[in-house]
Amino acid sequence: MEVLDIIKPENQVFCKSQLMTGNALSYCPGCGHGTANNLIMEVIDEMGISEDTIGVAPVGCSVLAYDFMNIDMTQAAHGRAPAVATAIVRTWPEKYVFTYQGDGDLAAIGTAETIHACNRGENMVIFFINNGIYGMTGGQMAPTTLEGMKSSTSPYGREIATMGSPLKITELIANLPGVYSVSRHALHTHKHVRKARIAIKQAFENTRLKKGLSFIEILSNCNSGWKMTPNEANEWMVENMFPYFPLGDIKVAGKLKV
Template sequence: MEVIDIIKPENQVFSKTCLMTDATLSYCPGCGHGTAHNLVMEVIDELGIVEDTIGVAPVGCSVLAYDFMNVDITQAAHGRAPALATAISRTWPNKYIFTYQGDGDLAAIGTAETIHACNRGENIVIIFVNNGIYGMTGGQMAPTTLPGMRTSTSPHGREIETMGSPLKITELIANLPGTYYVTRQSVHTHKHVRKAKKAIKNAFNNTRLKKGLSFIEIVSNCNSGWKMNPNESNNWMEENMFPYFPLGDIKVKGKLKQKS
């Protein structure tokens, strides 16, 4: 853990902890995961809850979180992070527990664990990165893949008639009584980064107040999986992902804010 000494004007010395490790980020250039990681660590640092925070990372790109986040993190089987987070939270109810998951993990193999943890209102934070594709394992179609979007398993585009519609998992769980705070953000511009950080801080404060489950979706790009450069992927995300997955708060203080 890197500690940076800062000299205050009155010559008093205090320490600021950097909660990102020194490991070089291994995500594809332009990926939103690195920014999302930084935001989570900044919030934990600013709230002064480092020693009381435990993260859960499952399978997929998100499994790399424990290489970069300098807090206690354990790994869960594919899709099972909310179940493991439930166990940890109930064992140590005064800790701050968060999961960090991708769309293939959370909304496909982990659908049951996600739905039931949210329905029970577990006092945890779920951070859900949605890039509409299985980024780590070959660019396969995910539950959140858009209509007509090409992937390695939908080379001619997602056909609604045979493959179903994209799953708006965030709107779905917002309607469950156990969820207290549900929001959808992004991290591709400075303005959106600030909003995402505010949302993450709200979520951890909800844990402190024992309000129940906070769910934060971060719509991100996957420029390598989408076969685009970073700028192209950000533009494509704005033009195609945001209309289907609109940004903003969906549920605040247990009350729905927008139609689901």
Template sequence: MNVLDIIKPENQVFCKTKLMTDTALSYCPGCGHGTAHNLAMEVIDEMGISEDTIGVAPVGCSVLAYDFMNIDITQAAHGRAPAVATAIARTWPEKYVFTYQGDGDLAAIGTAETIHACNRGENIVIIFVNNGIYGMTGGQMAPTTLEGMVSSTSPYGREIKSMGSPLKMTELVANLPGVYYVTRQSVHTHKHARKAKKAIQKAFENTRLKKGLSFVEIVSNCNSGWKMTPNDANIWMEEHMFPYFPLGDIKVDGKLK
């Protein structure tokens, strides 16, 4: 087979689970959302729980999940996904319920819903994609925007004295007694994606065992919001995001690491 044969559509191999729809991803090229979507759907498919899983997507880039995930998904108002997930999980305790949220949603307008769902130990999974910015609405500063980081609402960089420090939601919720499993991962390389998948699987296994709330943060880039190429955004993420938001498990089996 020569090069021209390889690029023909009929010869292409697409590595996606059957629980991802055939709708073309509308995320910016290089964004981690598509990989995170596929990993979550791979886990649900491999666990054989697709008919018993309900997702909740709020406002932000994550709201598009229902276009791409071939499972039952409902939409929540901005920041309210944990509250909606709580209602679903309490109504159908046999279901696997998860939220899929960005940092502008979960760590800003949704802070109260997040904190109280975690404190109560609701038997749900929260998947939290942190790219340090409001991606959908124009690249504004988010609670997770790093010190000195430029955004459309912090054109001279985030200044701690007037704007506060970047919020580490994952460390914050790890200290709540209702939270059973807390981890921070990434999906920008194959190695990191494999670790993220294992983390998501562990979270859903915890739901199966009625262990309480599992919180999986995925640090991602936003190359369009950061005004970088995808490759440069990944390098910047490794050099700046990871030191402040270090990857790895924070709480396992109800115990802080």
């Protein structure tokens, strides 16, 4: 096949998991949510656990996840996904259960549910998509919004004196004894996608082995909320979010990484 032929639509190969429904995604073009959705479905498909997996999505950009992920899904009220997931885990302990939450949902509206589910060590996986903003509801400041970062509710930038510091909730959660593994990843390059995939597979393996709660944070851009192009948003994420929210393992097999 000639190189020019590869770009023809009929010859293109799309790396889409068979567990993605094929419905048009509701996420903004350039957002990391679509990649995250597909990656989770890839791992579930590879592990052959699609019939035994239940996902929980609350209010936020992931609210229509059931339209995209071809597995059993249920919704939860804003911030309450860990509570709903706890009920599922307690009812069907043989299932693989995960929540898929944004930073405004998990780290603000659902702080209590998140902290207590983690502290109890519920046998589930929590996926935390951190784009530093309330993406779906108008671009308001979130707990993870960086100092000086502008949003619809902090138009002059986040001011620490009156608004507090950005919350490193992932590090906070890592210190809870019920949490078995914690890591932070990004999806803006092939290398980072591969690392995130390994972590996702290990998290579901932890569920199989009844190790308790696995927590995976994924840093993502929000080019529409940040008022940038996708490329600009990725560059901004690397230059500004990575130093404050460093990538890598934070807790492995119940032990904090020093």
